[in-house]
Amino acid sequence: MKRLVRVAFLLVALGFGAWAVASQWEKVLAGFARLSAPALLLSLVAVVVALCGGMMTWRALLADLGSPLPFRPAAKVFFVGQLGKYIPGSLWPVLAQMEMGRELGVPRSRSAAAFFLTLPVQLGSGLMISGVTLLAALPGSAAPYAWVFLLIPVLVVVFEPKVINAVLGFGLRKLKREPLERPLTRRGILTALGWALLGWTAYGLHLAAIIHEFGLSGVSMVLFSIGSFALSWCLGIMTFVVPAGAGVREAAMVAVLAPVLDRGSAIAVALCSRIVIILGDLVCAGAAGLSARRAVDARRDPDPRKAV
Numbered sequence: 001m002k003r004l005v006r007v008a009f010l011l012v013a014l015g016f017g018a019w020a021v022a023s024q025w026e027k028v029l030a031g032f033a034r035l036s037a038p039a040l041l042l043s044l045v046a047v048v049v050a051l052c053g054g055m056m057t058w059r060a061l062l063a064d065l066g067s068p069l070p071f072r073p074a075a076k077v078f079f080v081g082q083l084g085k086y087i088p089g090s091l092w093p094v095l096a097q098m099e100m101g102r103e104l105g106v107p108r109s110r111s112a113a114a115f116f117l118t119l120p121v122q123l124g125s126g127l128m129i130s131g132v133t134l135l136a137a138l139p140g141s142a143a144p145y146a147w148v149f150l151l152i153p154v155l156v157v158v159f160e161p162k163v164i165n166a167v168l169g170f171g172l173r174k175l176k177r178e179p180l181e182r183p184l185t186r187r188g189i190l191t192a193l194g195w196a197l198l199g200w201t202a203y204g205l206h207l208a209a210i211i212h213e214f215g216l217s218g219v220s221m222v223l224f225s226i227g228s229f230a231l232s233w234c235l236g237i238m239t240f241v242v243p244a245g246a247g248v249r250e251a252a253m254v255a256v257l258a259p260v261l262d263r264g265s266a267i268a269v270a271l272c273s274r275i276v277i278i279l280g281d282l283v284c285a286g287a288a289g290l291s292a293r294r295a296v297d298a299r300r301d302p303d304p305r306k307a308v
Helices: 002-022 025-032 036-065 071-086 090-101 108-137 143-148 151-158 160-176 186-212 219-239 250-255 262-298
Strands: none
Touching: 002 025, 002 219, 025 219, 036 071, 036 108, 036 160, 071 090, 071 108, 071 250, 108 143, 108 151, 108 186, 108 219, 143 151, 160 186, 160 250, 186 219, 186 262, 219 250, 250 262
């Protein structure tokens, strides 16, 4: 029964992912026609690195809460669960991670806490890196979004262990759940922030590889790409009512790229980025699932010759 539910979850998630591509197919083809094979490959590799940074952010928080997981099982839980973001509704990824994590001995409340903590960590680190890189690359380009950066001081206060542990405790009491056995530490939060910053940097390189094909290059453009991607993604994170921030992130990216690209080129860049990220999600989920299965098979039969 569990296997059937998992297969159904994957099919539904993949179906919505395919719809996201098919609904913009003509524009997608037009955008990809301007990309060379090396640029596409470099962009995809950078996305995979960025997604791994996101996984390590979540894994660091989960470990700090008391459930350290080896890399392979953690990757499977995170990446397969993340496919749920393509299904309308914001709770599918956390529900999937809670169920798969439970099979590895992770309490549901701990999985949920790590999931929901990952969002403010990504939001805070994304706003910080976007503010710095946009200011360094193209002063004034972040001015229209100054209101977003007002969240940074709030998030800095929230990341104080005493504050965030108090908030978690209050939420669990309201939900009539058992309190967390281990509170978050400053070291755990800083580790998660470090992995998140690495992820944003990789995402920026992914965008820079695409923008390079539209005639823009240089160190300042790489910095601008990092800031543009992080800012547009943060705006998407703050929109929970659509699957994976669909449409919101792309619209924000088009607006943020306006100082350096015309509208048509910006739309093409945003759509190409979207498709490469979908491909990256599928690559990571497939690779993590296959790697975890091989590890389980190896433990069951460490020497295949003995089974003969």
